[in-house]
Amino acid sequence: MKTPEPADSQFAPSIPDPLSPLFATQPQLAVPLSYLRTVDGVLQIGGKSMQQIADLLSQQRFYAYDRQAISMKIHQLRSKMPAQLKLHYAIKANPYLPVVQHVGxxxxxxxxxxxxELLLALQTGMQALQISFAGPGKTDTELLAAMTAGCCVHVESAGELQRLCGIATQSGQTATIALRVNPEFELKAAGMKMAGGAKAFGIDQQQVFELLPKLAAMPVKLVGFHLYCGSQNLQAEAILQTQQQIIHLLQQLLPLCPASLQFVNLGGGLGVPYYTSDRAVDLELLAAGWTQLFEQLPADLQHLEFILELGRYLVAEAGVYACKVVDIKQSHAQTFVVCNGGMHHHLANSGNFGQVIRRNYPVAFADKLDQPLVAPVQVAGPLCTPLDVLADKIQLPQAAVGDWFVVFQSGAYGATASPQAFLGHGAVAEILL
Known part of the structure; x- marks a missing residue:
């Protein structure tokens, strides 16, 4: 297992001019983004303004990620986690190689x-056995690659298990696997529910009970279970309740396992507060709940490693999407601020990546964080669709052509989760500073 870097001296640097006091004048922000910094009202990422980053990249539309902010976020979480709980990063949240290498x-x-993603993970130096390959619809090519690499395949269906066994037999290998279980319970208050009832993810709980006695005759080595019940959850009580339910289910599953297990992936679920009505996950409450959970852990589970798998929570707050104002226009007494970037670079911000009703991400003019707000405006992108909205009816300082417009909380599900080829406006740049 890869040993995380040492704690306090590295993760508790002095941060001059934190943003939180200035953000009192930015009511669209759900929580102060204290990991980022500002100098004289100008946003800094890695010590550089948006214009300096643009000069580095020779690009006027980009994602910028703050290395120190990622480190501090992870340190804050790990300081609350008991020793029995390990932390894994879900690469899909942000697969930009420098980010993955740093988080690794x-x-x-x-x-x-x-x-x-498997090849990317292997090339960071992470040990193969610490890499889990999950997700429905794995191809035979992917199953062979995962087995050849020596990573753990998280099996999502009986059919996938059958195909994997055929590939293992043909290649003369034994596959290391975990069974992803679709339990009867769900993660309450999750933004996206991924368990309980009919789901494309995992093997239904009853089917798992039926499969376990058959594994001994298969060319597989069962080393764990995976129960990812949902994501984007801001309620610590709901997360803890689901994890307690997982513990109860494990006690029923363990006697049927053909060999001693090594780990249980509890999934993640910790959400990010994007909107003004949101409140951040209560880490103190989670820490107290985790302490109680592991202090009361049944004896037959105490040898297991428990894994918390997170993506968005670790990197979202450390990133911004930046673009420039190119036009300001009036239409029927409404002001439109038009930018050179939009939904083709940041689909989630447009409301077309899981939102039922569109709400504004936290946004600002990066060089005017200390300036007063004026009348509401709509911030639009350059695409020929009314869906290309960066912010709607949002109060901002007085806009000017050339201003840097930034979308906060953009370190996850940004560039690779967006249709960058749409209308041929070109790809967005990325940088970790």
Whole structure:
């Protein structure tokens, strides 16, 4: 297992001019983004303004990620986690190689969901056994690659298990596997529910009970279970309740396992507060709940490693999407601020990546964080669709052509989760500073 970097001296640097006091004048922000910094009202990422980053990249539309902010976020979480709980990073949240390499020094493992992510994870130096390959619809090519690499395949269906056994027999290998269980319970208050009832993810709980006695005759080695019940949850009580239910289910599953297990992936679920009505996950409450959970852990489970798998929570707050104002226009007494970037670079911000009703991400003019707000405006992108909205009816300082417009909380599900080829406006740049 990869050993995380040492704690206090590295993760508690002095941060001059934190943003939180200035953000009192930015009511669209759900929580102060204290990991980022500002100088004289100008946003800094890695010590550089948006214009300086643009000069580095020779690009006027980009994602910028703050290395120190990622480190501090992970350190804050790990300081609350009991020793029995390990931390894995779900690469799909942000697969930008410098980000993955940096996060890899701070966590215990990776979760991947494609052969491309698998190759990326392996090339960071993470040990193969600390890489889990999950997700429905794995191809035979991907199953062979995962087995050849020596990583753990998280099996999502009886059919996938059958195909994996055929590939293992043909290649003369034994597959290391975990069974992803679709339990009867769900993660309450999750933004996206991924368990309980009919789901494309995992093997139904009753089917798992039926499969376990058959594994001894198969060319597989069962080393764990995976129960990812949902994501984007801001309620610590709901997360803890689901984890307690997982413990109860494990006690029923363990006697049927053909060999001693090594780990249980509890999934993640910790959400990010994007909107003004949101409140951050209560880490103190989670810490107290985890302490109680592991102090009362049944004896037959105490040898297991428990894994918390997170993506968005670790990197979202450390990133911004930046673009420039190119036009300001009036239409029927409404002001439109038009930018050179939009939904083709940041689909989630447009409301077309899981939202039922569109709500604004936290946004600002990066060089005017200390200036007063004026009348509401709509911030639009350059695409020929009314869906290309960066912010709607949002109060901002007085806009001017050339201003840097930034979308906060953009370190996850940004560039690779967006249709960058749409209308041929070109790809967005990325940088870790």
């Amino acid at each position: 020094t701070l966590v215990d493992g990776f979760d991947v969901a494609s052969q491309g």
